[in-house]
Amino acid sequence: MAVRLPESPDAFSEAAWDEIRPYYEELVKRPLDRENVEEWLSDWSQLDSLLSEASALASFAYTCDTADPEREAAQLRLGSEIGPKAHQQRSLLQRRLVELDYVRPGLETMVQRFANQSEIFREANVPLFAQLSKLVTEWSKVNGALTVDWNGDEKTPAQLLPYLESADRLERERAFKLRAQAYLLKREVLVRLFDRMYDLRQEVAHNAGFANYRDFAHREKNRFDYTPDDCLRFHAAVEESVLPAIERILERRRHDMRLDRLRPWDTAVDPKGRPQLRPFATADELVSRSAAVLGHVDIDFRGYVNAMADAALLDLENRKAKAPGGYSSSLNFRRMPLIFMNAVGIDDDVRTMLHEAGHAFHTFETSHLALLFQRHPGAEMAEVASMSMELLSAPFIAAKDGGYYTEDEARRSRTELLEGIILFFPHCASVDAMQQWMYTNPEGRDPDARDQMWLELRRRFEGDGVDWSGLDQERIARWYQQPHFFGYPFYYIEYGIAQLGALQVWRNSRRDHKDA
Numbered sequence: 260m261a262v263r264l265p266e267s268p269d270a271f272s273e274a275a276w277d278e279i280r281p282y283y284e285e286l287v288k289r290p291l292d293r294e295n296v297e298e299w300l301s302d303w304s305q306l307d308s309l310l311s312e313a314s315a316l317a318s319f320a321y322t323c324d325t326a327d328p329e330r331e332a333a334q335l336r337l338g339s340e341i342g343p344k345a346h347q348q349r350s351l352l353q354r355r356l357v358e359l360d361y362v363r364p365g366l367e368t369m370v371q372r373f374a375n376q377s378e379i380f381r382e383a384n385v386p387l388f389a390q391l392s393k394l395v396t397e398w399s400k401v402n403g404a405l406t407v408d409w410n411g412d413e414k415t416p417a418q419l420l421p422y423l424e425s426a427d428r429l430e431r432e433r434a435f436k437l438r439a440q441a442y443l444l445k446r447e448v449l450v451r452l453f454d455r456m457y458d459l460r461q462e463v464a465h466n467a468g469f470a471n472y473r474d475f476a477h478r479e480k481n482r483f484d485y486t487p488d489d490c491l492r493f494h495a496a497v498e499e500s501v502l503p504a505i506e507r508i509l510e511r512r513r514h515d516m517r518l519d520r521l522r523p524w525d526t527a528v529d530p531k532g533r534p535q536l537r538p539f540a541t542a543d544e545l546v547s548r549s550a551a552v553l554g555h556v557d558i559d560f561r562g563y564v565n566a567m568a569d570a571a572l573l574d575l576e577n578r579k580a581k582a583p584g585g586y587s588s589s590l591n592f593r594r595m596p597l598i599f600m601n602a603v604g605i606d607d608d609v610r611t612m613l614h615e616a617g618h619a620f621h622t623f624e625t626s627h628l629a630l631l632f633q634r635h636p637g638a639e640m641a642e643v644a645s646m647s648m649e650l651l652s653a654p655f656i657a658a659k660d661g662g663y664y665t666e667d668e669a670r671r672s673r674t675e676l677l678e679g680i681i682l683f684f685p686h687c688a689s690v691d692a693m694q695q696w697m698y699t700n701p702e703g704r705d706p707d708a709r710d711q712m713w714l715e716l717r718r719r720f721e722g723d724g725v726d727w728s729g730l731d732q733e734r735i736a737r738w739y740q741q742p743h744f745f746g747y748p749f750y751y752i753e754y755g756i757a758q759l760g761a762l763q764v765w766r767n768s769r770r771d772h773k774d775a
């Protein structure tokens with residue numbers, strides 16, 4: 260390449276856009292033909308790998324401590340200033356490749372995505388993406404700062420989750436309401452942030468020639484194989500096929516708990532009154548036990564977990580100032596993944612760890628592919644890998660395999676996993692249906708109408724197995740708590756689609772574990 264690329268992403272971690280731009284401009288201007296296209300693609304892939312690794316590290320550092328002004332500044336520089344401008348350069352490169360009309364086996368999907376992305380790119384959207392990225396950073400900070408007072412102790416909302424498994428029903432109720440309260444008290448702040456995101460997203464869509472952000476997002480996510488109408492059919496299928504199973508699960512729980520009616524704080528506790536599952540006490544225990552469990556699925560997986568731990572690419576325990584949720588992202592230059600999550604010592608954390616490990620292993624297993632653009636399978640298949648890992652590792656979670664539980668506890672955890680899969684579908688349908696409605700109706704801009712629609716969708720998809728009477732506000736709080744509405748719009752139906760794929764992988768594994 261005419262310009263020598265830096266040797267490491269560190270070169271970009273403090274750089275301004277003006278120091279990065281020349282590398283892209285060289286690729287935009289370099290004469291391009293069928294003779295040198297592979298070299299050009301390889302140089303571009305290497306440049307994107309350097310920059311995306313610097314960005315991923317800045318984002319990891321920031322989400323681990325949203326109260327640190329230096330980390331915030333780095334995140335804003337890489338995410339909000341440099342990110343959208345690099346995106347603009349990238350769309351020029353994508354167009355060049357599409358115009359060259361070059362494709363070979365192994366690059367078909369890449370070329371199809373490039374054509375799609377360059378079609379919807381508009382220069383007018385570059386500053387809007389920058390503003391959106393800033394708002395997401397601000398939203399992370401608002402979330403990281405949320406705390407509640409629990410018997411005189413300051414706790415994060417996530418640290419209340421273990422109390423939702425308490426045998427003491429009043430304690431569960433108190434924890435449930437306090438957690439909802441944390442978000443309700445910030446409703447005005449979250450509404451203001453969301454309204455600004457909403458306006459910007461609709462403007463992005465209009466600039467790109469779409470009627471609304473729903474239609475734009477569908478295209479932007481390279482969803483070539485299904486339409487927004489297919490998503491609506493998915494919602495209807497959840498209502499028709501999953502709801503009856505949910506009602507049976509909840510009725511059995513109500514019966515086991517000898518209650519007249521289940522309240523929302525009765526759904527996480529063990530229905531037979533056994534002690535709470537406590538799979539690990541420290542993040543180190545979570546790592547070593549997960550490495551052992553996953554090593555039984557495939558011997559390489561143990562090494563992958565240890566490699567991430569050795570490289571300090573695991574930040575697992577919840578604490579104040581951390582951004583919410585869990586994710587795995589790829590460091591594309593060194594071809595390693597990292598895992599971020601908010602563990603508080605409950606069974607759900609095991610599931611999250613095994614899920615994110617599935618994503619991380621996908622990164623390891625695709626790292627041999629030459630071009631960065633070939634390595635991401637698309638969100639739907641990425642989630643098949645992670646959701647399958649939850650199921651494939653389930654046989655090995657007991658202590659005899661180095662796992663977290665006694666035999667009896669392991670059985671309980673597996674039951675929770677399988678019931679959780681069924682119970683997840685209504686939530687998936689609610690989140691997707693909410694966004695479908697919001698961005699295609701003018702009332703979606705009205706905060707009160709949004710809250711009312713959320714209640715309506717919950718009633719539609721969740722049925723009557725849990726008695727929510729008198730708890731509308733607490734029920735509404737749930738959508739403010741869902742990171743995807745703010746940070747990852749329209750990333751949700753993928754989980755529903757992928758769960759069906761993961762269940763098929765699991766079915767295969769019941770016949771032949773190694774083969775699956």
Ligand SMILES: [Zn+2]
Pocket residue numbers: 614618642645
């Ligand atoms: Zn995932």
